[in-house]
Amino acid sequence: MIYLDNAATTRVREEVIEAMLPFLDKKYGNASSLYDLGQEARAALEQAREKAAKMLKVEPNEIIFCSCATEANNLALKGLAFEAKKQGKNHLIVSKIEHHCVLHTAEWLEENGFKVTYLNVDEYGFVDLAELEKAIDEKTFLVSVMYANNEIGTIEPVKEIAKICEEKGVPFHTDAVQAFGKIPVKTKGISMLSLSAHKIYGPKGVGLLMKREGIKIQPLLHGGGHEFGLRSGTENVAGIVGFVKAMELALKEMPRESKRQAKMRDKLIKHALQIPESRLNGHPKKRLPNNANFSFRWVEGESIVMKLNEYGIAASTGSACSSPKLEPSHVLLALGLAPSEAHGSLRLTLGRYNKMSEINYVIKILPKAIAELREASPFWHTRGG
Amino acid sequence: MYTEEVMKHFKKPKNMGKIKNPSGVGKVGNIVCGDVMWLYIKVGKRKDGKEIIKDVKWQTFGCVAALATSSVVSELAKGLTIDKALKLSNEEIVKKLGGLPPIKIHCSLLAVDALHEAIYDYLKRNNKKIPEELEKKHEKLKKGLAEIEERYKDFLKLEKKLTKQA
Helix, strand or coil: CEECECCCCCCCCHHHHHHHCHHHHCCCCCCCCCCHHHHHHHHHHHHHHHHHHHHHCCCHHHEEEECCHHHHHHHHHHHHHHHHHHCCCCEEEEECCCCHHHHHHHHHHHHCCCEEEEECECCCCCECHHHHHHHCCCCEEEEECCCECCCCCEECCHHHHHHHHHHHCCCEEEECCCCECCECCCCCCCCEEEEECCCCCCCCCCEEEEECCCCCCCCCCCCCCCHHHCCCCCCCHHHHHHHHHHHHHHHHHHHHHHHHHHHHHHHHHHHHCCCCCEEECCCCCCECCCEEEEEECCCCHHHHHHHHHHCCEECECCCHHHCCCCCCCHHHHHCCCCHHHHHCEEEEECCCCCCHHHHHHHHHHHHHHHHHHHHHCHHHHHCCC | CCCHHHHHHHHCCCCECCCCCCCEEEEEEECCCCEEEEEEEEEEECCCCCEEEEEEEEEEECCHHHHHHHHHHHHHHCCCEHHHHHHCCHHHHHHHCCCCCHHHHHHHHHHHHHHHHHHHHHHHHCCCCCCHHHHHHHHHHHHHHHHHHHHCHHHHHHHHHHHHHC
16 A cells, blocks of 8 residues: 555654553553652653753743644643633634644634634635734734644744734744654744644654743643643653654654655656646645645545545545535635535645655556546536536 | 445446436536536336336546445436336435445435436426426425525635636
8 A cells, every 4th residue: 555644644663663662561650650660751751851842942841741732732722711811811813724623622712702813824825924913912812823734735934923923922822743854843933832743653642732931821631730730641651752752753854854755745746737627735835845735626535535545545635525524625715726626635645654666656546546537527528618 | 434335336336427318317416515416317118118217327526425326326227117216215225335424325315316306307308297296306406406506605606717717
């Protein structure tokens, strides 16, 4: 199988598994226990925290480990919302193309009395900075815009957003799940930042929230007061150790890997766009090195994915039929795509295990797969007529 | 997620295509929702003089379930008398496929609707008596489509604009 869905999840790398294993069977202690076995786990946990902090150029007490990026994003948004309420602030700003774990959290806050502004994006998926500046008011407690989009790979102008937020004195949170390890992630001017392990060849079930010391938030989980009282629950030491190992390796490899993957991406794009009535979603240049997202008119995305599956290629789509709610991707709709284009979307995301020979196979199969499906489509035969 | 039978029909669909000079055509679904089926029938007479559906072909824009249900409905309807075809239910399609995920059941409904609309079209074209139930169903489908078009009118306007450009 050719795995081209690395934005969904990744294969855990061997070095990470190796780093994790001792904490499952030998050093299995609870990091809160006093005896050696516990303190051994504690030391590993704190060492991992220090390393993560160093990589993000923040302090160790600004790293909160948790179960995943969904949790990190929930903690950032809700945690700050509950705190802000005490200060009479109730306004949140997010972009329209955030991951569901940010968008649905924002919607939930809205149902619970908060006000939310959903920022528009242009045809490439870039947030409107002028709109952001206008949207911020004295009641705004947080701006949350992702570092890079998970579907279309567009890299947001994070530096500019951070600058606007800094000038206005509003905290800025960014979901950097897809960006970390693929492009340089700079935390300057960023108040909170979310990361996930399983997108960078680490295990599922681990994430982190970087939160500046000066930002006060409320916990979502109450209990034994772990993670500075902000995330109770026995620490997943093996997972955290594996996560930080994956972070280190991702950063080390990044210069070489991002160039190598961008080359494969560009080849994919060049050939896919030779298919009639196709388009590239997202920006041609300012996109993640591992992301290609297309729309093929008159065919439906789930069918494309399953057709590719027949040929041994694993990919994903933003089509309505593939979503539990039967709605096309909110990201593609926010770009202003017509329904027929949003339905026929295909996302191919590369990773460190992909080879150019695989890409050569994909560019041979893709036109064939699309043509086969278009043969069944009524619109393909009547288009323009 | 899908049964083997669904995948079989997806991989090798039966009766895909168009009938030249069909006796009736049923067009259902809407591109906004993601599933559109066009179903063509050719009506002929059996030896005993009864009208039957001699041939069925279809063109479908949609997911795996939509394509598979189109394929199955075409197989099931072929050879049936008009009366029997009008009694064909989506349960039979789902059964034939060995089940469908709950959120894909609407695809089987759409397939039956396409068949019944094609029969409606045939009866109408030939000034034949349309059963009351079929008339009601046709009106309901028309109304449903109008509602979708109203709800998504901005979308459809955009669709038209972009389609022209393409």
